[in-house]
Amino acid sequence: MSDNGTCDLCGLPVGLQDFSLPTPERTFHFCCEGCKGIYQMLNDIEDPPRPSANNPSQGESR
Ligand SMILES: [Zn+2]
Numbered sequence: 001m002s003d004n005g006t007c008d009l010c011g012l013p014v015g016l017q018d019f020s021l022p023t024p025e026r027t028f029h030f031c032c033e034g035c036k037g038i039y040q041m042l043n044d045i046e047d048p049p050r051p052s053a054n055n056p057s058q059g060e061s062r
Contacts (some may be wrong), residue, residue: 007031021045023035 006013019030023045026055030036039045 005029007035009035 007030009030012031014029014031019033019036021028021030021036021040028036028039030039031059040047
């Protein structure tokens with residue numbers, strides 16, 4: 001009954017919504033966005049670059 005395993009932060013079973021965090025070593029799985037964010041913060045892991053049309057490096061005027 002545990003195909004997706006458990007959250008790598010709090011240990012709760014990961015449900016249908018799998019918040020995965022791929023790293024060069026392995027892929028972590030979390031039960032929620034909060035756990036993923038906290039784990040990234042604690043371990044200084046950056047979000048993987050995702051293909052997005054919104055490029056913040058251009059037109060930075062504030
Ligand atoms: Zn969790």
